[in-house]
Amino acid sequence: MEHQQLVETTSNYPSSSSSSSSMKSNDVKSFKFPLTIWEMMGASGVVFGFAVGFIGVYLSLPDSDYSFLKLPRTLEDLRLLRDDLEQYTSDYTIQVLLAYCTVYIFMQTFMIPGSVFMSLLAGSLFGVLKGVAIVVFAATAGASSCYFLSNLIGRPLILSLCPEKLVFFQNQVAKRESRLLNYMLFLRVTPTLPNTFINVASPIVNVPYHTFFLATSIGVVPVAYVAVRAGTTLGELRSVGDLYDIQSIGILFFVGLASVIPTLISNKTKS
Template sequence: MSSMAAPRSAMGESVRIVLRDEDEENGDDSPSAKRPKLDRFPLTRWEIVASFSVFFIFSAGLFCVYLTMPAADFGKLKLPRSISDLRLLKDHLGSYAKDYPAQFILGYCSIYIFMQTFMIPGTIFMSLLAGALFGVIRGLLLVVLNATAGASSCYFLSKLIGRPIVSWLWPEKLRFFQAEIAKRRDKLLNYMLFLRITPSLPNLFINLASPIVDIPFHIFFLATLIGLIPASYITVRVNGVGSLESTGMMYGGSNCLNMAGLALGDLKSVKDLYDFKTLCVLFLIGFIFICPALLRRKKIYE
């Protein structure tokens, strides 16, 4: 009996192995099966701790800046999420920015860089606010410097923990971006300027993916600093004409800078900033920068 039981046991084990192999090939839909890779959170425990640590450090710095701000009715202040919110915020901040310009700029820069670093939506409203309160020229300078600093912080944050997140959220887009970067290594700055000037790829994706595809920081920094100027100008030219004579009262200049922009009261939506004509201009500027790279590739293939 024992000799007959042994072959049966061995036969049953072999059948179970074959069935298990077939399940692995055909896919196991049982609840106990492993989840697909894309369904699992991409960060390891160490990366989660590192990201929370960086967020805590930035938050502590932002809170320290808040403690240095002069007293004000902060209950009326909130991050704008619409044009109507922006108009109300501009009215509340107008006199405060006039009385405490240095403290206001410090707080504005801290919030802008914090939002840009941690990919918090709403920086376009912060850019609109800069144009409304400071005028076109100073607003443009403020926005470009803050956007560059925030994008640089996001670059280094992505260098620390970004690879699994970007690979998880945008695998196809990341492969496309990596292939394009590999083809344009010799004219990388021109290509990055094209991406920054035109809306070909979202700035959020560029900030996160750049360190992953091995774009050097100096190329990333220069492309961001220069490439954000056209789009930032389009944003800050919307200003608060007729609100509190912001530019002249705060800095002793004339209000003629405001005449170069648009009245904030006439703006109905953020989409109004980027009409077809504006997008064509951005792509034309971007094409000028990428032209040397295209011409060089043409000579190589000839």
């Protein structure tokens, strides 16, 4: 019943196809911002919390020039950041680790692109085993933070921005309720739906948090391993596309296949 209500609700938002024509005929001034004052205050509280965290981490670091600190957008930016951070990582491991996790979780919470560069950085600074553990923790925590923030303010926003994609996701979840964990695992290791969309939409289509958490913490391991392993040889990378060699694609393919085998077997048994 809740799934059906969600489908019907999409027609009440301006971005849906049925309402776009009526929006053109109405006065633009009649459009209302989709968030209430309380929802905006809640989101502002989350931003404030991250700001306090960043300030705390910054104050815990030794006095120095940190003008080199910025989110990397290219491999060259990443190499420069790695070179500057290496001297701090050995002497201030805890502080660098806290700063890294805070930034990664912040990026995941607010859907800021660039997590692949952060995963490469983890491999370069911490090695494969520690790097994978750190990335899996930060990615799961960031996705969970996005999940709960979306549960607070996400419904009106995502219904306004992409109702059709949300309805598609809702229908797929409804059809796979008995094997939802397998489906969510499949989504995490394949490009069927963007991870940012999954984080935001999951609470809206009633994916239980424990299922979301398990699928995220397990599903990001293969992708994290591929990126972190590549980060250990950062100097040899020429583009982000070099991450996905034959071996890496094979790993992701077999993990994705393994995640849907139980569902395929179940469907065959029923038929």
